[in-house]
Amino acid sequence: MSKDKSFSDKTSADDKSIGFDYQYYYFLDKVLNLKTGQSAGLEVKDDVHTELDVDVNILFQIKHTVQTSAAGDPIALTELDSDLWKTLYNWSQFICDKSQGRGTSREQLKYLEKTEFHLVSNKTSSAKNKFLSFVESYQCGDETFDALYSHIESLGQKAEDANIKSYIQSVLKLSKTVCKKFFQRIRFELILNDVIGRVKQSILEKIIDADKIDQVFSRLDSNIRADNFMAVKRGEAIQISFEQFMQRYKRIFDDGRTKKLVFPPFTPDLPDDIFAQRFIKCLLAINDITISGEELAIDYTKYKLRLATYLNQWVQTGDLVMDEVHEFHDEVFARWRNEFRAAFRGCSTASDIVDAALLMLNTLRRERFTLGDTELNTSLSNGELYYLSDIERIGWHRDWEVK
Template sequence: MTEEKSFTEKTSAADTSIGFDYQHYYFLYRILNLGKGQSVGLEVKDDVHTELDADFNVLYQLKHTVQTNSGGSPIALTELDGDLWKTFYNWSKVISDGADGRGEVKEQLSFVAKTEFHLVSNKSESKTNEFVKKLVASQDFAEFNDVDVHLVQLHKKTKDEKIAAYISSVLKLDVNVRWRFFANIRFELGADDIIGMVKRSIHEKIIAERKVDQVFERLDSQVRSDNFIAVKSGGFSVISFDEFITRYRKIFEDARNGKLVQYNFEPVVPSDVFNQVFVARLVEIGALNSSDKERAIEYTGQKIRLSTNLEKWVQAGDLVGEDVAQFHDSVYTSWDNEFHGAFGQCDSIEDVVDCAVNILRRLRRERFSINESVLDVKLSNGELYYLSDIGKIGWHRDWAEVAK
């Protein structure tokens, strides 16, 4: 017995959200598989479309389901599936769109002759879907008569008014247009691991497997941002092969040349940011006001980003533990060179604090290196805060005594 969904479940945006994400990642997948002279668009001519050489288009309709069968896999695409017939309906309207100059059969035939129509879904193939079986098995126009006969039978069979209307729209196409349309339909079913497909395509761009996740995260973030900016400014999300190379080449070059690439994430900071050793060291020299929580959070974020990136680089095999130890030791030495003897001329408490602040200021300007990769200023500052937090360095002349 099927359990009735609550009102909250019925109105949840989760299904819609994952559908948009599925569309985005398929767009990314198609970008990664572009050839010279080709381009890919998102929500321009269809959910996704590709323009190939010689003015040939491939239209992709993306259908994602969160429904699963008893085995936990996505449900199959059935013969009277709403996703199937809504897709065919959409395409029939595109084919016969008078506003695009396709009001007559001649123009429609010209359009379908140079267009492929791909239904992409995480739904699996159904052994009982006779319509799709007949459509896929048809080799020449004579065999499409069987498809047409079956189409008419489905139109009579369905009790769903929407699906009947969708099928009717397909049947209204001229028979020659319809059969040419049938000949150019393709099914990409079972495409459930869409992120895995994207990552495999990245790997096939001669990116080492251990670097794939880094490239994926950077590319995903940048493409999303570029799409948002394009749409916000009134443009379209279309990218050509040459534009892809120009915009995103550096992401792949960084992964190939061994350069450490920073992981971008929003760090989770402790609830009481002032209950940290490095924060106390900053407060005691007036480099941080004890009421400036916003700045304390920013410094804490820098510390967490540094330590997390070091961990991730080791986990990914970009660094080994010895590299990290040498890095910490090198930064410690930079601090020691600044700190040693810096307070010789300090006669007052004010002088000591001024000298301490100057040491901190000079070191904050540094950009430290690890394995020939130069870290940005925020990660470099994060290393100073990390070493201070573990009790390795401080700023006040008597910081070690205060720490005890």
């Protein structure tokens, strides 16, 4: 079978999607590192940008590749890389944008005084890339700008790709004074492959316990993605200040630092036969549900499964120890026993018994049980009742233990 990629493979939506996600997570990391008075934007002034104090901007061009070397690492950024020169071209156009009042060298230099340009990529660096070495040596004072400029001219002559050749020529159209300043303001951030890991490190540095980082990351990621989507629908730019970030998402970090339990969303796998569960049979026995009420039975089953799953997860992650779980079950059992002992006094007929059982069940369903420092919501509190009923510790009918 041929190993050549088809046209559809080369333009795969997956490749584009991971590039967008890479850009988004870089933006998220910048948001997490904002300070008072600063802001960050996504696809506003550039792929990503930050506005720092005293009107200083940092523009980030984000380039992700799925191409790998023979060793399995992302490919290296080459001297005549399209990502490199298209980025420098874009920035050169920003610098001399007449519509923004930067038609003269004087205005361009003023713009450069307050702007930095960062090329960010998961591509690796290479000793063969003399251009990057020239830029670094020039910025350190070990190489003259004339030597750097001459090397760029030689690359323009060497380039075989017409687009890359035109990108280089456009950069060189800047006046030498502007071009000199421009190359002082360029930074390269390569080999950034684990951008999500960087985001999680930034969350950790917000004084979040290591075992809560994934929970905070998941909630933050979900909420910011949703807010970005709604902003785009409203025709608004995706830009957020430190103050806005604190106002909108502070609660997520507060929850990450609290000892209160958190409830990550998940959908439990349902049993094949909903009505074969013991706790469902107990509810059928007192006419709380009927065989035709499968939707309600499914909801109650989800409550039970979520409660049981959370208890297991919290023990596994160390948020609870097993004796706390036992104490929780014992407390709910004690409340049930008090209600059960009082429920059937004076009942003489089967109908009276069923009515009393329903009244007791409805009373307990209104309870909000507490586990550690956390008050459970109604569905999880109900789930605990169904769980205890399922393991035959409690029941509703007066004769529930009679086999």
